[in-house]
Structures are given as C-alpha cells and as structure tokens.
Amino acid sequence: MEYRVNVCETVPQAVLRMPREVRQGRLGEDVAEGMRDLMATVQRAGLTSIGAPSLTFLEEGPAHETTVVDFRVPVEPAPMLSLRSGAEVVVCAGDLVARTSHRGGYGGLPDAYRALREWMTESGYRASGPPSEVYLVGPDEVTEPRRLITELRIPVLPPPAIGVYVRQRFAETLERVRETLRQRGFSALGEIDMHAVSRRADVEQYLILCLYHPALASRAIASDPPAGLLLPCTVVVRATDGGTRVEAGDPMLYARATGQEALQPIAGEIHRLLTAALDAVRADAGRERPKSHGTAAKGPAEEYAADGP
Incomplete structure (x- = not known):
C-alpha cells in the first residue's frame, strides 16, 4: 500500500x-x-x-x-x-x-x-x-x-531550513548542486571541506558552500545597508544514510529576525530560488534510479531541521 x-x-x-x-x-x-x-x-x-x-x-x-x-x-x-x-x-x-x-x-x-x-x-x-x-x-x-x-x-518540530535527501553518491550530488545553484544566479564565495579539515576517518564527506546572489544582494543593501550581514547563503552537502543530504539556511528566518519589511520580498525570492535548485537536484537523482513501491509519497523540497539524521 x-x-x-x-x-x-x-x-x-x-x-x-x-x-x-x-x-x-x-x-x-x-x-x-x-x-x-x-x-x-x-x-x-x-x-x-x-x-x-x-x-x-x-x-x-x-x-x-x-x-x-x-x-x-x-x-x-x-x-x-x-x-x-x-x-x-x-x-x-x-x-x-x-x-x-x-x-x-x-x-x-x-x-x-x-x-x-x-x-x-x-x-x-x-x-x-x-x-x-x-x-x-x-x-x-x-x-x-x-x-x-x-x-x-x-x-514534529517546525523546520528552520530547506533541504532534500537523495539516494545518490556524494560526488555526483555535489556536482549537481553547484550547477543548479549557478544556473539560478548564485555565486560562490568559498567552500569548506569538513572531511579534510577534521582529518578524522569517522567524519563522513561534508562540504559547506558559502554563496550569495549578486542581483538580490544589491537590492537588499539598497533597502537596508546592514542587510549585508545576512546575505551570504550557506548550503551544506553531506553523505548520510546511504545517500546524500543537501541543506540550505532559510533566508526567510533571517529576514524576519531583522524586522525589516523591505527585506521580506527579497528573502522570499532567495528562498524560492534555493527551493527550486534543491527540487532539481532531487528530480535528477530520481530519474537515475527506478521508483520503489509501497513507500511514502515525496513532495517538493521540504523545509526541515538542519540537525536531523
């Protein structure tokens, strides 16, 4: 069933x-x-x-x-x-x-x-x-x-982040994440390889991407100069549970924390772009393997707790 x-x-x-x-x-x-x-x-x-x-x-x-x-x-x-x-x-x-x-x-x-x-x-x-x-x-x-x-x-706990889980190898998922984010206008500020930094064999493959969206960043700073502190987007790609989990901080939460109404539409647009990118990653992973039967139906990219499994 x-x-x-x-x-x-x-x-x-x-x-x-x-x-x-x-x-x-x-x-x-x-x-x-x-x-x-x-x-x-x-x-x-x-x-x-x-x-x-x-x-x-x-x-x-x-x-x-x-x-x-x-x-x-x-x-x-x-x-x-x-x-x-x-x-x-x-x-x-x-x-x-x-x-x-x-x-x-x-x-x-x-x-x-x-x-x-x-x-x-x-x-x-x-x-x-x-x-x-x-x-x-x-x-x-x-x-x-x-x-x-x-x-x-x-x-369940209300989710503070956006993310997806895919049954795909870490390296393939990471490549697709980079490409889908680039297609949606995000630029990379840097990457942190936690697997390499920790130098511990028990640490799974874990990469932190630091990104920003140039066009939306310019609009945000024009509305509220201190908004530059909130503009970088953090995306985590990590191997777990026989697949890979991709997580992104929800910009809507940060925008609400400032109390600046002018930032809400910009944060909403960044949220939409991140969600679309992660949906594309999940869709691509799903096309590469046969669908299983008798499992829970999966929706679009879900907002969820970043400290999950």
Whole structure:
C-alpha cells in the first residue's frame, strides 16, 4: 500500500482523556474495549463528543507486553465527570503533526508507521512527541477489519531550513548542486571541506558552500545597508544514510529576525530560488534510479531541521 504523508497544524481542543493499558499482541481487541469504555464515560458524564476518538502512546514496549496509552475524544466540557472513572477533561494545545491514513486491519499499521517515519527522515522533520492514532472509522463502528480507517499522527518540530535527501553518491550530488545553484544566479564565495579539515576517518564527506546572489544582494543593501550581514547563503552537502543530504539556511528566518519589511520580498525570492535548485537536484537523482513501491509519497523540497539524521 502507498501512503501519502502531509504536515498540518491541529487546533486547540478540550478532550476527555482516559489512560489505560493495551496489549501489543491484542491491540484490536483492547482498542475496541477502550473505545466502548471511553464513549460510555462520555455518556455518564453528560459530555458531548465532537470528533473522532484517538489513542496516544505514552510509552512503547516489546510486542508481547502491555503499554500505557491515553484514549481521547474531543468533547464539550461538562461538570458531571466522576473521579472514580479515572478520566479527566483536559485542553490540548494545537500542534504541528505529520500524518498519514491507513485503511484496513491493525496488522498493517507497522507498514504505515514505517512509511510515515521514512517520509519524516527523508524530509528532515524530527518527532517532538509520542505518536497518536485517530480512529476515523474504529472497531466500535464496524466488524470487518478492511473497513477500518486510522489516521496516524506524529508531532514534529517546525523546520528552520530547506533541504532534500537523495539516494545518490556524494560526488555526483555535489556536482549537481553547484550547477543548479549557478544556473539560478548564485555565486560562490568559498567552500569548506569538513572531511579534510577534521582529518578524522569517522567524519563522513561534508562540504559547506558559502554563496550569495549578486542581483538580490544589491537590492537588499539598497533597502537596508546592514542587510549585508545576512546575505551570504550557506548550503551544506553531506553523505548520510546511504545517500546524500543537501541543506540550505532559510533566508526567510533571517529576514524576519531583522524586522525589516523591505527585506521580506527579497528573502522570499532567495528562498524560492534555493527551493527550486534543491527540487532539481532531487528530480535528477530520481530519474537515475527506478521508483520503489509501497513507500511514502515525496513532495517538493521540504523545509526541515538542519540537525536531523
């Protein structure tokens, strides 16, 4: 099954939270029972559910053991919740999450999680919290596993950089990065070969490119002379995970830090050019190898954390 992944921001909401244990080997049965208890608690407390129930893993354990989870459902608050129920109404803040959907029985969830985490790795997003499962069509609604629909969510950190991961050798990727940046008007100020500088065998191939865009640099300095401190672009090309990762500092972040509105359009144009260059690098690498099946769909150059894998 092919899993499509995207990133969205959840909204703050009040939820009924009910912690309990589930068995990894009998997840379907325990989830169904937990959902029944959750909805029964909603009724006893005089609450009104206003969304799909979910489950958040508070800890992870071996497949043959139990693990503690939170069963949750969005509700409109009400005052009749008994302390003996073990449940409570809490307000959950909005969060940035990577998500995908799985159709079918829970035996296929590991493949969905694998695709979701592969997408996060290739796009550079880092997990910032435990995974959750939202039961859009749960075991309390249907009896046939093939009719189940589960949305998997993993909270992620907002990305401060632009980057791509390609399954291509370092030398080939570096050559293509230089060419695509040159085609888009960037000029090189210098390069730092960290592999050579460190003189350590355990340091992977790692090159830092220092660049600037002459035309846009002139416009930026005309708008704000101190902007020259922010104009050089840093692009990192490094070997990792059987391929190569290319990362570029996001000029939009630097422009926002100055508070100068006049720099925003210029930073936006540099951002667009860097993104287009990295998209071209990924597209070229993709044409040189056959497409794999059953993996997460890949979008354009993603903004992501530069200190990822």
